[in-house]
């Protein structure tokens with residue numbers, strides 16, 4: 001087992017001159033329970049350690065820097081985006097640091113914590129009823145229209161703006177590669193925009209094309225069937241926030257996916273429970289689903305003869321963002337999901 005930190009040796013914590021430089025360079029942690037379950041090493045990239053407490057800080061920074069470089073964003077301008085919440089939080093922080101304003105359009109089904117956080121950060125929050133993508137009232141279309149109508153505004157367009165996946169090609173993938181000292185056999189995660197999956201997959205394969213990249217899809221999303229049999233078809237449903245895609249976004253176009261898994265909420269939630277109870281990690285459901293996918297990929301690599309396989313996945317955001325949902329017995333019961341034992345006391 002690789003020792004990443006020798007507590008006997010004092011280490012100098014990272015020093016940065018700008019809060020924006022706190023985005024990325026997140027730790028990688030060996031996950032004990034998932035590694036035991038898979039029979040090989042499962043590593044989690046701690047994206048909750050970003051300033052906005054999610055993986056989406058990276059996409060936010062790259063999207064804003066790209067708009068500046070293209071000359072699309074003028075000083076004091078406004079960034080408009082439709083988001084399940086985490087991208088909005090990342091954009092609001094980046095915008096504050098660079099002197100821009102943010103307008104965030106969000107489906108009203110997302111957690112209270114994300115809405116309160118966005119308001120606390122100074123974003124203007126617009127909530128719309130949840131609607132299918134084909135409906136003009138969908139949060140993505142609403143945000144595009146608002147950006148078009150607002151003087152001095154840009155639309156971040158995280159789904160089809162590939163500055164999003166470039167964040168992961170240029171930061172997440174090389175970080176994981178260096179952290180594992182170039183010895184990694186598999187990578188998997190779920191897709192919302194697909195930026196993390198496609199970008200990290202592309203970036204890792206540029207280092208070593210033999211790394212197996214797997215999609216981990218929640219129920220209710222269409223990508224599992226797309227990669228398994230070429231047909232965009234969704235089955236079932238999920239309460240996971242931020243993941244579950246029904247189309248091939250520009251960020252997903254050309255994603256180097258070798259294999260795919262479909263994970264039920266119950267299985268993802270069981271890993272959220274275990275990672276909290278056994279390893280002291282407080283995570284959201286997309287992280288639990290990712291870990292379930294990583295265990296499945298690890299088992300498959302071991303079965304293929306790679307007994308010392310190493311798999312990495314993404315711990316997308318902090319569980320503190322879901323106190324009113326995943327960590328709330330009433331909410332869990334209403335969704336027909338098991339309540340964590342310590343919440344039943």
Ligand code: PMP
Pocket residue numbers: 054055056084085086087190191192193194195196197241242243284286287316317
């Ligand atoms: N998990 C959470 C909690 C998210 O908010 C997101 C972003 N939508 C993802 C996972 C998926 O990331 P991506 O958009 O890069 O596919």
